[in-house]
Amino acid sequence: MKRNNYLGMLRTNFIIIFLLLFMVRIIPAAGTNLELTLKYGSRQVNDSNIKEIYGNGYVFLPSVCVSVFPNFSIQAAYEGGYKKSGSVGLYQDESTLRISGLEISSILWYRFSSFKPYVQLGGGYYFYKQDVENDFVRFQVDHKKVGFILGGGVDIDLYKGLFLSLGIKYVQLEVQPFDVPVDLSGIRILGGIGWGFKL
């Protein structure tokens, strides 16, 4: 239990530090690199029970990335699109589950010709919402939780600032809104298009 509290504190501090760094550079100076990207891909769910009910799904990920130091950027993103329906419980009640999150990550990258591989470390504030409603039951699980992000990928230049972005990331998100611990962690495999330019 103590370990969990400690981890929670660490996560929160981590997010605050990145938020501050981001705020410092939120209005980038002239000449700063800015990248706008939209990615789409698959999202896995680790929890076997949730996976059985709702299955894995797909997410989209618009993001903005600002280079703050050489080979180092800060990325803010929104992950959405995981909205699944499934039958739950003894009576197979119809239900929906939505998971989304606001993410902030530090990106360490290096450019090789037109390839820009990167690693990503960050955190996110995730929202998960389960609705069950029928003639007999009506309830909603609507909670939030901070999670960790670890990822990597490569951006490939295409044409005049346009680039192809391929990436993989793992989000660690274990929640326990009530008595049952649920592991919403999972790997995302994403691909998309980005546009980079100098301010």
Next chain:
Amino acid sequence: MRKIIKKILNLCLVLIISTAGFSGQNNKISPHLSKLIKQKGENTVITAWVYFKDKGPDLNQKIEQARQSFNPRVQQRRWRHRHIYPTADVFDVPVNEEYLVLLKEHVSRIRHRSRWLNAVSVETEGANIAGIAVLPFVKKIDKVRSFIFRDPVRGEPFKLNLESMQPVPAHIYDYGPSYNQVQQINVPALHDRGYSGKGVLMCFLDGGFNNLTHESLFPLNILDTWDFVNEDPNVSDQPGQMGNGDHGTNTLSAAAGFMPGKLIGPAFGADFILGKTENSEWERHIEEDDWIAGAEWADSLGADIISSSLGYREEFTHGEQDYTWEDMDGETTIVTKGASIAASRGILIVNSAGNEGNIPAPQNTLVAPADASSVLAVGAVDPSGQRTGFSSVGPTADGRIKPDVMAQGSSVYAAGVNGVSDYEYVYGTSFSCPLTAGTAALLLEVHPDWTSLELMEAIKMTANNSSSPNNKIGWGIVDAEAASEYIFKKVYAPKDFSVRRLEDNYGFFIQYVDRLSWAANPANQDNIQFYALSARRLEDENAVFVQIAELDAQTFSYDSRGLLGSETFLYRLTAVDKEGIESNPVYARQ
């Protein structure tokens, strides 16, 4: 070429048929029996049940023949129950003799024939079982289970605290040291009105009945006796025979002993038949086929009540886990099936709840057939009315409240076996059972038109915990006088009301569901308009029953959903007829 193909096809066909036949034979042999043969070897003689597929041709004619063969007592009892049970049915038809002729070639001895189970128990070498399985009329072969029924360790005899005693009201009999055990269940009040069980036939199935010349047993009207273990009419111990007959002497005297100033049981005026169905020592060795044979014998002689101070549950005894707490669901063990069929003949079965209350168990410590819904399971209280620790607890595996009622099972004064004037204090639900059975006999004398179900209802609904029954003392301590004055409502309570808690996993949280089920009471004859279901939260002492549903007459289950794991409820169900009259409630709790 064609011939070769034909040969191959024929070979395949033979293989398919022989494989199917082999697996079919194997399916007939129960895993328990296969295991027993493996353990003991094929040359060892084993005892097995052989079940038959049917009772042969002309079944309707055979049922009619069975009906005509009933003796007057049986006819009377069946007629009394004609509104709820058939006056004769397939269970009354004997096992088909032609099957027995063919079976005899494979067995060394047929121990008992059971028309209820459509089976025979046999002794045969393990090697013969496969041959029996091939017989086309054989449905299943299973082992006959044997058990040990433990009586609790005897404690110090109860000593009356004369200083704190209230003045004893005057009764026509002097009960002597047995006063407390009959007064606690209010029997003397009925004795004072002249009732003693006259005209009621009680059957005792027990471990033997020594010393029947005891001064308290001598006056009893014993009509018949049979030793099902040794197959002779002598139910006392005999040299070279198996058994120890002290226990039956104790139970019979608790129910019906009559020696003023020393011992008076509730039903000393009844008629009796005594069956020795246990190969008994102090821890009594019991074989289930003996009990079934005894119960069928009681039925054929017209018994109204069977008092059976036994119990089957192997995990407590041999530790082999053949029967566990999960099998105490009212329909699994052989004796429970037998007891349920006996009840459907109109016999009231009164059975001890068991002496395993001190043993930790996941849900219940009941012993079969106390788990049957139609069996009145009796637990034990001490002379002051407190439950004894050894008295087995419910609920049944399918969630019904057990035991049903309580009577004294500690320091019960009973006839001994060392001389005509020997008495002793005995302990166990074995003795609360005959006290209750004797009370039932009194009630049947008072109300000869009551059915066995009505007897059960009257006894339970007037016991001292009937407003809030639970799984330790059931409906509480019996009150004979109140039961005799019980007025039945026009509408009968639903039967077999039970609750089972299920887990309802919604992914992020778990809720619980109490699945309630019940059965229509056939005595209501389609008069029911609806069932009213209410619940009382048990965590809150001040909580009252709140109606949760009204269900139409064709609905026999209800799921109480959305419960937390910590919430427990007592459920109450009544049937309401078309005139708005409500039945007595039945209760179920986790």
